[in-house]
Amino acid sequence: MSxxxxxxPGDSLITATPQEGRELAIKMARLIIKVTQPDAEIRxxxxxxxxxxxxxxxxxGQTVAIEFATIAAANNYWR
Amino acid sequence: MSxxxxxxPGDSLITATPQEGRELAIKMARLIIKVTQPDAEIRxxxxxxxxxxxxxxxxxGQTVAIEFATIAAANNYWR
Amino acid sequence: MSxxxxxxPGDSLITATPQEGRELAIKMARLIIKVTQPDAEIRxxxxxxxxxxxxxxxxxGQTVAIEFATIAAANNYWR
Amino acid sequence: MSxxxxxxPGDSLITATPQEGRELAIKMARLIIKVTQPDAEIRxxxxxxxxxxxxxxxxxGQTVAIEFATIAAANNYWR
Amino acid sequence: MSxxxxxxPGDSLITATPQEGRELAIKMARLIIKVTQPDAEIRxxxxxxxxxxxxxxxxxGQTVAIEFATIAAANNYWR
Amino acid sequence: MSxxxxxxPGDSLITATPQEGRELAIKMARLIIKVTQPDAEIRxxxxxxxxxxxxxxxxxGQTVAIEFATIAAANNYWR
Numbered sequence: 001m002s003x004x005x006x007x008x009p010g011d012s013l014i015t016a017t018p019q020e021g022r023e024l025a026i027k028m029a030r031l032i033i034k035v036t037q038p039d040a041e042i043r044x045x046x047x048x049x050x051x052x053x054x055x056x057x058x059x060x061g062q063t064v065a066i067e068f069a070t071i072a073a074a075n076n077y078w079r
Numbered sequence: 080m081s082x083x084x085x086x087x088p089g090d091s092l093i094t095a096t097p098q099e100g101r102e103l104a105i106k107m108a109r110l111i112i113k114v115t116q117p118d119a120e121i122r123x124x125x126x127x128x129x130x131x132x133x134x135x136x137x138x139x140g141q142t143v144a145i146e147f148a149t150i151a152a153a154n155n156y157w158r
Numbered sequence: 159m160s161x162x163x164x165x166x167p168g169d170s171l172i173t174a175t176p177q178e179g180r181e182l183a184i185k186m187a188r189l190i191i192k193v194t195q196p197d198a199e200i201r202x203x204x205x206x207x208x209x210x211x212x213x214x215x216x217x218x219g220q221t222v223a224i225e226f227a228t229i230a231a232a233n234n235y236w237r
Numbered sequence: 238m239s240x241x242x243x244x245x246p247g248d249s250l251i252t253a254t255p256q257e258g259r260e261l262a263i264k265m266a267r268l269i270i271k272v273t274q275p276d277a278e279i280r281x282x283x284x285x286x287x288x289x290x291x292x293x294x295x296x297x298g299q300t301v302a303i304e305f306a307t308i309a310a311a312n313n314y315w316r
Numbered sequence: 317m318s319x320x321x322x323x324x325p326g327d328s329l330i331t332a333t334p335q336e337g338r339e340l341a342i343k344m345a346r347l348i349i350k351v352t353q354p355d356a357e358i359r360x361x362x363x364x365x366x367x368x369x370x371x372x373x374x375x376x377g378q379t380v381a382i383e384f385a386t387i388a389a390a391n392n393y394w395r
Numbered sequence: 396m397s398x399x400x401x402x403x404p405g406d407s408l409i410t411a412t413p414q415e416g417r418e419l420a421i422k423m424a425r426l427i428i429k430v431t432q433p434d435a436e437i438r439x440x441x442x443x444x445x446x447x448x449x450x451x452x453x454x455x456g457q458t459v460a461i462e463f464a465t466i467a468a469a470n471n472y473w474r
Contacts (some may be wrong), residue, residue: 007417011470022086022107026114028417032456035421037446050449051116054129058138059453061111065145066460074472075154077092101165101186105193130195133208137217140190144224156171156232180244180265184272209274210286216296219269223303235250235311240367259323263351270373288353291366295375298348302382314390333467338402338423342430367432374454377427381461393408393469 007031013074021075025067029060086110090151100154104146108139165189171232179233183226187218244268258312262305266297290304329390337391338371341384345376402426408469416470420463424455 008028015021037043051054072078087107094100116122129135151157173179175199195201196208230236245265253259274280287293309315324344331337353359368374388394403423410416432438445451467473 001451006414007415011412011414013413014474017086018092019085019090022397026086026111029456029460032421032459035121036452036455037465042447043453046447046449046452050453051123051131052121053449054125054132055135055138056450056453057112057115057125058129058135059450059457060115061108061142062138062145063453063456063460064111065108065142065149065400066457066464069145069149070460070464070472072092072149072153074467077149079093079153096169097166097171098164098169105165105190131200133204133206133211134214135216136194136204137214137221139194139218139219140187140221141224142219143190144187144228148224151171151232152229155183156162156228158172158232175248176245176250177243177248181250182245196238209297210279210283212290213293213296214301215270215273215283216287216293219266219300220278220296220303222269223266223300223307226305227307230307235307235309237251237306250355255324255329256322256327263323263348280383287387289362291362291369292372292375294349294352294362295366295372295379296356297346297352298379299375299382301348302345302379302386306382306386309329309386314386316390318419325410333406334403335406342402342427343459347452367405368437370441370448371451371454373431373441374445374458376431377424377458378454378461380427381424381458381465385461385465388408388465388469393465395409395469 005035007035013071015071015075018072018075018078021071021078022064022068025064025071027065028067028071033052082116084110086114092150094150094154097151097157100150100157101143101147104143104150107146107150108142159225162187163193165193170231173229173233176230176236179229179236180222180226183222186225186229188223242268242272244272246300252306252308255309255315258315259305261296262301262308265304265308266300291294321347321351323351329387331387331391334388334394335388337394338380338384341380341387344383344387345379400426400430402430408466410466410470413473415465416466416473417459417463420459420466423462423466424458 009024011068033043039045050060087147088103092103094103116125129139167182171182173182191201195204208218246261250261252261270280274283287297325340330341331340349359353362368375404419410419416471428438432441445455
């Protein structure tokens with residue numbers, strides 16, 4: 001991993017709304033895949049695979065759910 | 080992902096009851112699949128696959144359980 | 159999902175004992191499978207599959223463990 | 238599931254030591270498999286399968302880890 | 317499981333450093349596999365399998381991460 | 396595992412920023428794979444496999460998400 005890759009947009013877990021927190025969770029999950037597979041062309045090809053594979057789509061959902069749990073706690077659940 | 084997709088109905092994790100929290104968890108999990116696979120026709124086809132696959136149904140249950148954990152904490156467990 | 163499906167028996171995470179909390183976790187996990195696959199006949203067939211598949215049985219255990227973590231926290235661990 | 242199956246030995250998450258907490262986590266994980274597959278003969282056969290399958294053994298470990306997290310929190314980590 | 321198997325070295329989750337906490341997480345994860353598959357020869361053979369299987373190595377990492385989360389909380393994150 | 400392998404760079408979960416916390420999560424996840432498969436050549440070969448396998452990439456993301464949850468809590472979410 002190049003240390004200069006931005007892994008968290010804005011370098012903060014704090015967001016104004018739950019919606020933005022959810023968007024951040026999706027981005028953070030994708031950025032891990034990006035640093036693990038830096039080749040954009042390969043990632044594009046793999047994306048075509050998992051976007052049509054129900055088991056992988058469910059696994060994507062689990063990953064986002066875990067990231068979101070952290071973000072939600074960071075924001076005191078936007079209470 | 081289009082930034083305009085609604086990822087959390089009502090843009091809030093707060094619900095009146097545990098039942099509504101559970102419904103929200105299901106919706107949030109489904110919306111992640113929706114933004115990852117925006118094509119409704121493909122999603123419908125994949126749904127037919129995972130709804131008859133026991134391993135995938137169990138995985139759906141894990142995803143909802145993780146989402147619900149966050150929602151339940153946000154609501155102080157509706158104590 | 160029909161909004162009228164009961165997802166949490168009693169609509170509460172509070173239980174008198176850990177045993178009842180565990181039973182609730184099992185029921186909550188099953189109800190997610192029920193709303194995802196509403197056809198009782200298909201569910202019965204799938205149940206026959208996962209009940210004899212060790213990997214799926216372990217995955218069922220993971221799901222219940224996650225649900226129970228939330229219920230236990232809601233009950234302050236019945237301390 | 239028969240409601241009379243004991244799902245948590247002693248019906249308490251409180252243990253004297255971390256070691257006992259770990260043993261409880263193992264038992265709780267096994268009891269979920271037991272209520273999901275009540276036939277002892279089938280369970281014995283399946284146990285022979287997962288005990289020699291590295292991926293399933295790792296999954297057993299994940300399940301126990303999740304159960305233990307709850308038990309450890311219940312006991313304030315035996316601090 | 318023989319009740320006499322040591323599942324947590326030192327029977328405590330408290331460690332002096334994060335490094336030691338991480339080592340404890342690895343040991344705790346391995347001890348669960350040990351009680352589930354007590355035959356050292358079989359474990360050795362299975363280890364040869366998962367050590368060369370990328371999906372299983374990743375799953376080992378998930379298990380250790382879950383164990384470590386508990387240990388880190390027990391130690392107030394060594395703050 | 397050789398006890399002398401460094402499992403957490405700097406032997407601390409505290410980081411200055413979320414970005415550094417995320418980098419730490421990635422490193423910690425990789426170091427578990429390293430102690431489980433100490434042969435650098437084999438690891439390099441396996442990396443070529445999982446970097447082109449979408450299901451494994453998603454699983455890597457889950458592992459990092461779990462590690463990060465712990466690091467974020469340790470840092471009070473950098474609030």
